[in-house]
Ligand SMILES: Nc1ncnc2c1ncn2[C@@H]1O[C@H](COP(=O)(O)OP(=O)(O)OP(=O)(O)O)[C@@H](O)[C@H]1O
């Protein structure tokens with residue numbers, strides 16, 4: 001029944017071993033990722049050599065590599081295409097976050113609003129979005145605005161549903177605690193609902209940035225003259241196949257970079273969250 | 284005239300809590316659950332009252348009604364003589380005169396221990412330096428002086444509960460309600476916390492209302508022990524504990540104390 005000391009002292013020096021474990025995890029990734037990429041490229045090369053497949057269908061990896069390097073060293077690719085897509089993605093993502101969180105908090109806290117707005121929100125998602133793109137082009141023109149709207153429409157939905165879910169999951173006990181310490185509704189939102197829900201919003205943001213990217217690409221495929229999506233369509237029309245593959249690599253890296261940035265922001269903003277702690281300790 | 288009770292002449296003692304015929308029934312019809320019935324309770328300002336009763340008899344429900352977190356379905360409640368059945372209760376909470384330590388610590392996982400303690404002061408717009416000083420004092424008092432910058436997940440259950448107590452004390456409430464705050468503590472820490480709680484209460488002059496399952500704790504802390512019956516909880520008896528204060532921990536072996544514990548145990552036993 002009796003313990004030697006009433007005061008456990010397990011916090012005296014916590015962070016050191018954790019950081020070491022994390023560095024080890026990154027080092028492992030630095031080995032596995034290139035190895036797997038190398039293996040895939042090797043198989044690709046082997047297949048091209050052995051099957052005699054037409055270079056218009058599948059060019060050799062080294063041709064794609066040459067095209068890729070040439071592309072990313074061409075300033076116009078950056079200023080015309082990558083920049084345009086980046087602008088559309090980020091603008092659409094920002095609108096998606098703003099609309100999604102505001103509606104999510106409102107619908108999460110108010111069952112009435114949820115019932116009123118719910119059907120319309122769902123409608124925007126069940127209508128095939130690709131079918132709406134021509135309409136958006138009609139409304140917002142061939143410029144970036146129509147793509148921003150597509151990106152926003154795709155990205156706001158996961159933000160909204162996760163925000164609503166998050167704010168509904170705030171433990172009742174914590175809400176009552178805020179009441180008994182005398183917090184107003186606004187303070188309770190600021191100090192409890194918002195920080196609690198932030199974890200849900202940021203998880204949704206990882207998905208939303210990918211959807212915003214897809215939205216921008218799809219918008220560009222269907223109209224306009226700038227952006228990575230349009231660039232790929234042009235290359236295809238000109239039968240510049242290695243360059244088309246190069247463009248796809250650029251798109252993949254582009255999406256990956258955006259995803260990684262959002263993911264990093266998430267880990268920085270909610271270091272306290274169980275999911276982040278577990279990831280950090282396992283890494 | 285045997286006990287040297289330091290009786291000063293107080294004109295009509297100021298009430299902190301007053302309930303008349305208070306009852307609570309959850310649900311309706313066939314599925315109705317009566318949790319509390321006919322509670323007549325008067326607590327004077329500055330008093331320490333503890334509540335004992337079998338599990339599920341409505342102790343938490345009673346505190347929740349007093350804190351304005353739930354409504355009574357029968358009878359009336361008033362706090363600090365604010366009259367007005369019902370309305371006075373929520374208002375006292377909103378005015379920050381009441382503080383509640385829940386059965387669960389309800390700490391915010393994104394705040395450090397210190398910032399959890401400061402939360403009620405932030406809500407009250409207390410300047411940062413003052414908040415910090417107050418939190419430091421309180422954390423020292425509950426024995427967590429080294430854990431200011433730890434996060435709740437790095438604490439044991441008992442340590443979390445102590446943070447919750449520090450938070451509840453931060454704004455010097457007039458009525459401090461605690462729902463089994465020491466349930467998760469080991470025997471030694473519990474004794475220590477009981478002694479500390481007595482000291483804090485004596486220094487602050489606050490009114491304290493504490494629910495517990497631990498009979499010696501209830502007797503040690505209380506001016507009066509309210510013993511409830513099984514569900515639906517009604518008052519079985521109120522036991523006066525007229526032992527002098529400050530009570531040292533050695534009191535736990537004192538025959539006067541032990542006999543009162545035995546009496547309360549009997550009251551709880553024969554339902
Ligand atoms: N929200 C609720 N809805 C329906 N019944 C409830 C609700 N809250 C409590 N009860 C019932 O009221 C009774 C009293 O509950 P309460 O939590 O007040 O008990 P307690 O005395 O605090 O018990 P314990 O010592 O186990 O904490 C219980 O029988 C419980 O089932």
Ligand SMILES: [Mg+2]
Pocket residue numbers: 342343344386462
């Ligand atoms: Mg209870």
